[in-house]
Amino acid sequence: MSGHIGKALHVQLFGESHGTALGATVDGLPAGLPIDIDALTAFLQRRAAKGGELATGRMEADIPRIISGLHNGITTGHPITGIFENADTHSSDYGFLPDRPRPGHADYPAIVKSGGFDDLRGSGHHSGRLTLAYAFAGGLALALLASQGIRIAAHVLSIAGIEDVPLDPLKPDMAAMQKAYGMPVPTLDVQAGERMRAAILAAKDDSDSVGGVVEVAATGLPVGLGAPFFDGVEALVAEHFFSIPAVKGVEFGAGFSASSMRGSAYNDPYTIRDGKVVTTKNDAGGLLGGLTTGMPLVARIAFRPTASIALSQHTVSLSNHVDAALEVRGRHDPCIVIRALPVVEGALALAIADLWLRQNGDRALKE
Amino acid sequence: MSGHIGKALHVQLFGESHGTALGATVDGLPAGLPIDIDALTAFLQRRAAKGGELATGRMEADIPRIISGLHNGITTGHPITGIFENADTHSSDYGFLPDRPRPGHADYPAIVKSGGFDDLRGSGHHSGRLTLAYAFAGGLALALLASQGIRIAAHVLSIAGIEDVPLDPLKPDMAAMQKAYGMPVPTLDVQAGERMRAAILAAKDDSDSVGGVVEVAATGLPVGLGAPFFDGVEALVAEHFFSIPAVKGVEFGAGFSASSMRGSAYNDPYTIRDGKVVTTKNDAGGLLGGLTTGMPLVARIAFRPTASIALSQHTVSLSNHVDAALEVRGRHDPCIVIRALPVVEGALALAIADLWLRQNGDRALKE
Amino acid sequence: MSGHIGKALHVQLFGESHGTALGATVDGLPAGLPIDIDALTAFLQRRAAKGGELATGRMEADIPRIISGLHNGITTGHPITGIFENADTHSSDYGFLPDRPRPGHADYPAIVKSGGFDDLRGSGHHSGRLTLAYAFAGGLALALLASQGIRIAAHVLSIAGIEDVPLDPLKPDMAAMQKAYGMPVPTLDVQAGERMRAAILAAKDDSDSVGGVVEVAATGLPVGLGAPFFDGVEALVAEHFFSIPAVKGVEFGAGFSASSMRGSAYNDPYTIRDGKVVTTKNDAGGLLGGLTTGMPLVARIAFRPTASIALSQHTVSLSNHVDAALEVRGRHDPCIVIRALPVVEGALALAIADLWLRQNGDRALKE
């Protein structure tokens, strides 16, 4: 059991990397929300491998076929299912499975867990390809949030240790992030992005891979979404972020660096500005005790390097129970961070939309 | 809605800091599990303020009154409820609420969210005191895991930027951590603990507070607990960790540092040792794609400094809608990290126990 | 795992019949709802055995001790826990357990399921006494519904085959039902109630028991609560009704008799009355395809006779694996239907309140 999440906004993923198709069902969006299919498709295309030097050679159309829940382009209030067919699969590249599990991949525990019945071609249901379905769900959540004045954007904060300028947590530059989406590596500092690109290509030349950090922000949030403890924004958003394959760390606001600060330096003072209660800085990242403060939500998500690399690696032969060597021949991204941006944005949107719906209910939206 | 979590092992928290009592109900433990009340109480006492120099002056007995679900000290398979009475409350310390919200606390969004109806004395349901109920639930989960050979321990990795030696992720020294529980600051390196203690007292002298990082490990895990995506170990454990008040960051294995590694350095090679498939290092922290690998699970959790400090702070008067000053007089820990250790251990235990029960079912345990 | 239900309004039961205490936590009520403790207590007293000829001899105060979630008598938006202490227990009456399971009780499967670890004194967690906690939760839901103009009332439709007049489903007489609450057997037809009372006493004289049917109605419902399929009103309400011990049948509107009607007779025609869309009859019981129509919701719930009777019965000795005789000596109601009325009302209220909250959200209520 793996593929569903959410209380008021419920998402069910399905599909395998080399199966017939994959997709997602989103259940809980209120009736009356127009879905701009072109915008949704453009959002998903940011995740697609476009044949460039920085991504996998596998090329898929990644156009959603929405088979339910929309009528004349508007939500009906019933489950919305989008399907993506798989076309460009090279299952023969995975002949080493299930005998020789790839280091860094879920192969070995998946084989044990499933008693050998898992379909691991192209990593099967464990594949990063499933993030296409996840992003589809996230794109629908983004549409709901946009209708309520809530915006979400992300940029690459670092790759291979090379750093972009961080966001101003008081006033994250959403427009600059959105503008950067067209760049090979979407950064605020163009030079940083160029250096990251070079680092990725260098790793690729070495048959190796690199990781990185995504920074994401949400603005326009109402005060008081969430709850203390288990329905806290931090808890639900982190649950979503850690559901994205390859994520190894998540922090909000000052995050880990808050651990070495004193309270007098960390606490964000309140003031009145333009008649509104705001904080004069935002080390909390817009979140206090599980609740939104109305300030921008800022989070950072750490991705490990791509697990599949062409370099020879040490593994074991499960059938012979001996050590063995492995060279993975399939097509893989030398760095998944860039394509992960819309996945992160969508994951954040799903968590916030769920909390928004719990607070506001699922009554039909007025056009 | 805030107080419940879990599928196969369900926890419901309740109570306020200055209300009559607080507690938790744990629903889903199988019948036949002996609960050692002395061990449970000792576990909770690690979280209790014992009147020392490093903790709040508020003194509570924190002895659980278990009113259901146990018969002759053994689980019946029905919900287990533990109650803790509140005794030592100084509600008059909170006269500044609900007018002047404390920076760094949930006061302001809680007031907005509740329309002013929240009970914020001692932070109410938002209080760190609720972690007593959370730790009670966690202690029960630990009993289940212990019966299955799964052990969990934690130490203080850093406070105020002073660092303990990190765990060896291949072989975390569980005994050393457990031995350290008796120290003022439970660290593996006694000197580091002493320096942390001095830093806490220095902050306290300054009417200020400090934060820190907890490192936790679980050993004896079976291979293949969890699932890809939403029921992944990372997702569920992080949901629990971020439910603990004051947590701002969570990472597994190499965590954020994995983001600057190359795949060839990050991937953990497999080998056969003593007839078992193991990895020769453990940067993954025992987790691959949401599944346990059978290697130790290692995580780090970042706590911001205590929000309540005696220093004068800038806030606003919500009634007058103007800026205002605030000095918080209540009794507070200058650092919550030490008392958070059992809360972190319990939170991890709850997540793992839930996944264990999904995999193994809730049939009665044999004595 | 047994004790929790609900999405937007979540209830967790706990406790055993002869344990220390029992209770319930209600999580999800919005902040700002005044709770009239006297009214709540009076509601629960309708379920209490008052020492009369028609109920068990076990006498408990059944006054809730609310330990969380209320501040100055108003909901805070956090979990509300009510505790009821057990006082008048005669555990020695249950010496035949766990060897000789009572026919008609959950004893035997509970022993098998729990591996013998269940606490079955007074039926333990399986006891009808738990309906006190359930009714407490229901009473809180009734308060929310009342604040929204939704009213719920019930009467005894039959006992031992003796029938009261059924409700007019177009216009159920809520006031008459509420007035009947003070009668020994709350019926609309006083004579029917008297005959039922005689039948109960006759069964009691024979050391036997009788069953019956409860009819319940809700008025003031908005149009369009619920959903098709799994979140349909019928599905959620029936889940609640069948959670009440001893319930063997549930029907809505014309119910089973609809199965022998033709569509032209069954379908409720629409008309406009006082500017509103209404139906001219109400065989649907206010429900179409999982959704409320705005007409009164009418349901009937069948209770089997009390399982515990003093007559000698055939059972088995589990230890000796042979047939055995059993005479149950404990104190039991000769008929539970009367005391079940508030439990049924509360169960219906919980289901409707959950759906109402999903539609309207959990924002703080305005006083």
Added chain:
Amino acid sequence: MSGHIGKALHVQLFGESHGTALGATVDGLPAGLPIDIDALTAFLQRRAAKGGELATGRMEADIPRIISGLHNGITTGHPITGIFENADTHSSDYGFLPDRPRPGHADYPAIVKSGGFDDLRGSGHHSGRLTLAYAFAGGLALALLASQGIRIAAHVLSIAGIEDVPLDPLKPDMAAMQKAYGMPVPTLDVQAGERMRAAILAAKDDSDSVGGVVEVAATGLPVGLGAPFFDGVEALVAEHFFSIPAVKGVEFGAGFSASSMRGSAYNDPYTIRDGKVVTTKNDAGGLLGGLTTGMPLVARIAFRPTASIALSQHTVSLSNHVDAALEVRGRHDPCIVIRALPVVEGALALAIADLWLRQNGDRALKE
């Protein structure tokens, strides 16, 4: 929000009657379960309209296209999605919507709930066509249960008031029910089925419809599935049954008739037979206090007559807010009870499989 149910075995429905396609995702089946696609298809064909005199004229292939979760015909442990394309739709038949809601249908509350955005062509997501997706999910659950020796079968107990012989609850004749599946009206008494067939045709000739009752049984159940209260077998099974469109009543064992029995007559005595604890009769229908007793589970489900009839009916014009007449021209079954049999069986299977998985866990099945 409407389309998902289940804890350990989770089902998500999607689709509309006249949309592109419909389907279901089943999440939680363990790895290693072979799925016989031919058997599954044959099971679904029992629900299909085959062009006969007793069913709708709408003809669909109703062959599942399974796009995920199976590998070489065996479950992988990941979500299984089946898709059914819609082909034979006459949307023009529904031109009266959304102005003139059909009596007996969800049209009116669905319009109000959705603010007019629902897609009601062919009843949209509310349509009985969705039971195809539901039955698909149920068919997968039946495969799991069959692998564990649990069998489920159903027959038509009554249509239009004409009654078949009821099952022997001690020993329901599963083979006889399965044999009857090939009959026009699957009954145990062939003559009764013939009379029902005549009654359906008579109603059809009158442009009218009839309802009926389905009786279903499960055998091979282990002792102790379920729980008291909310996870009781009765509660979960009834939630499923009332999720089937047109169901107005559900009862287990003696059901409503238990309400007029005395305890001494109702209680099922225990005895030892062939070394097993059994009851000498089965008025409880195999269920005591939410738990399976190991005896056959027997339930009856009442269906109202088909709502869509060709006879002129009274409704209203929502746009003009006046009374109006309505003749429904679409293609509809004069009686849905026959096609409902596999839906009922599947619904029961889903509830039991969920409880079975909670008790036994989701570890991979051994072939």
